Amino acid sequence: MSTAPLLSVDWTDHVTGRRGHLVVDRLVRGVASGGLRMRPGCTRAEVAGLARAMTYKEALHYDPEARYVPLGGAKGGIDCDPRDPEAYGVLVRYLRAMRPYVERFWATGEDLGLSQELIDRAAAEAGLVSSVQAVFPLLDDEAAARRRLADAFALRVDGLGLDALIGGFGVAESVLAVLDRAGEPAAGARVALQGFGTMGGATALFLERAGMRITAVADERGTIANPAGLDVTALLAARDAHGTVNRAALRPGDRAEAGYAWLSADVDVLVPAAVSYAVDTANQAWITARWIVEAANLPVLPDAEELLTSRGVTVLPDVVVNSGTNAWWWWTLFGDVGADAEEVFTYTRRAMRTLVGDTLDRADKDGTTPRAAAYALAEDRMAALAERHGWYGTDGPRPAD
Template identity: 50%
Template sequence: MSLTLPNAIDAAADSRDDNAFFEVVWRDTESDATGYVVIDRLVRGVSSGGLRMRAGCTIDEVRGLARGMTLKEGVHYEPGAAYVPLGGAKGGIDFDPYHPDADGVLRRFLQATAPIIATRWTMGEDFGVQQTTIDGLLPEVGLTSSIQAAEQVVDDPAAAQKRMAAAFASVVDGVSLDELVGGFGVAKAALAAMARRNMARAATTAVIQGFGSMGGATARYLAEAGVRVVGIVDVEGVVYNPAGLDVEALLLSRSAKGNVDRSRLRPEDQQLDSADWLSIEADVLVPAAISYCINDGNQAQVRARLIVEAANMPVTPEAEQLMAARGIEVSPDFVANSATNAWWWWVFFGDVDGTPEQSFRKIEDRMTALSDEMFDIAEADGISLRAAAFEMASRRLAVISADLPIY
């Protein structure tokens, strides 16, 4: 089903012959913004996926992200766990997140889609949208939480919300726990892949594109593990040092939008043009910002042996195929960057108590196990890591589909 919604939800429905279960197109009446919600699948009547804002966001992009969320949910199915994966969904707004009216656009979008958020779509921050902003706007549109739809499928909603509140109040070395869990998972996925390819940590270099919650935490935990982070990319360009950047100093002084404070650079650090980010000599490349940033037009610049997708859909299929012919492997997003989503639900459903100790232990165990399983399948079947990850997710989704109501 597809709906077109203006601000007042004056909806007209029509049927579509596509794979999505439900789609919404929203058009703002006070700006040129257009928004989308795509529910790829409902499990027990509920779906999960974040909301992004960027100029140029399209319905096809959101469809792909929603399908990726179905896979991302599926790979974390564990028999006997309290958290049983939900369906996949995603939201997107075609608007510049740096525009002065970005928060107004977001508020109007949330107002229009509030009935879906209340009952079917659990959502949170993604590229261009911060969770603190979402949380501040929700009461204005009559919602208590961005994940209140999940209260329908948890035994004790009050206890679940209490665990979530405690988890989101935790701070680890100057950074909120909720801003660290995703990148911590990406770092663990990268380290597991490096181990499979005999890449010694101390001899490995990395470039991180994007320095928000996902990229910043990935950089922190790779550096902590001994990997030399030689480049960080933000909207202003590239900061680079072949001997390694002081990741912690840059992380704790970055802006709310994830921009590096250039005044904190050391004399030996360099500033490069943003166009140079792909061609930096490094072993591991972590795109942690936008979709489709590595494509068939620029993939020839990549020097890394391993790409670990911290962003959603940062590598196009055409680029991935061309790079595979050159021996470059890609650890796919719906495994490598899945820890944020899984962590929310582990805490909410009670598989972890939300403390940093339990959270990091669970993430490390699961991301290492999933990465190893993915490599095992790829090597046994002679297929790519993405194909192996898809097979891994498909097996779990088949079990979920057999045991639970799927819509």
């Protein structure tokens, strides 16, 4: 695969001077998929790396028998603190500037710092029909597909929206698949998470329901720890819209510790579910967990992963682990699943466990890391996608790699 992205666009807000970026890594049938993030310090290089990861995430879910045909990979990013009073205006102006791309070939949605609800509101204000309207021409019945997606987003499970749960459910199933493969029981296994927003909170909930002990959770204010296990339901009820837990809700035995304490927690599984580049060559030495399951995008730096691997720590990569949310959108829109929570959970469980198994089988076969194996699988599936569906739809042959 070519290392250069297909398209890179830089944007400067004429009101605040803040910068934004769009990178389209690859198209399939003329469309690419990838979320829009907002965080201070977001760079073009970061967005490009995430766009390439989206290409892999899409391709890994290729099933020739399914209605959903994976799209290409893309990503958007805005260098702005989402809590800044000017952030919403910046978002609207960014989407106005990117409107031609969203209308034609970039299907986007929530990512770090931005909820889907906020993106939908800003997209409407920017004159867009939908943040995923580029996909509509690929649908057999657009009206039915849009109703199905709206109905799916309206579903509530135990008081939480299905859209807020499905990504964490996919992460939890990845963790459980790894433990099953290693012959380790889930019951009583200990987990620490960085991040308690949509992804981290849902992951913690489903792992707790599987019998695992959540012994440490980190948010913006630090780490909350309890070796006997935290009450995930109570912490979820006490978090704000940014995933920060009200410390008044802590029970006796819960300890407030430093922000980095989640890394050195005495656990079996570590789940970074917040920011990119969280594990570096220095702090990786604090990790005693046997497995790191990447719920966030790019949380473990490559040099750190090499050191972790050398001392027997298995890193299951983000392109596998957190791909469930993106896939669920398209399974629903294209009609592989309906607006039914049990159907969605069953389909997602099967898909994620199969993908984890395929990745670890390939790693064993090739004698490589799970990340290298996932990339190899993705490359194989991208070749099949390009051969069958092309880059530009009916516009002509795909470019040479």
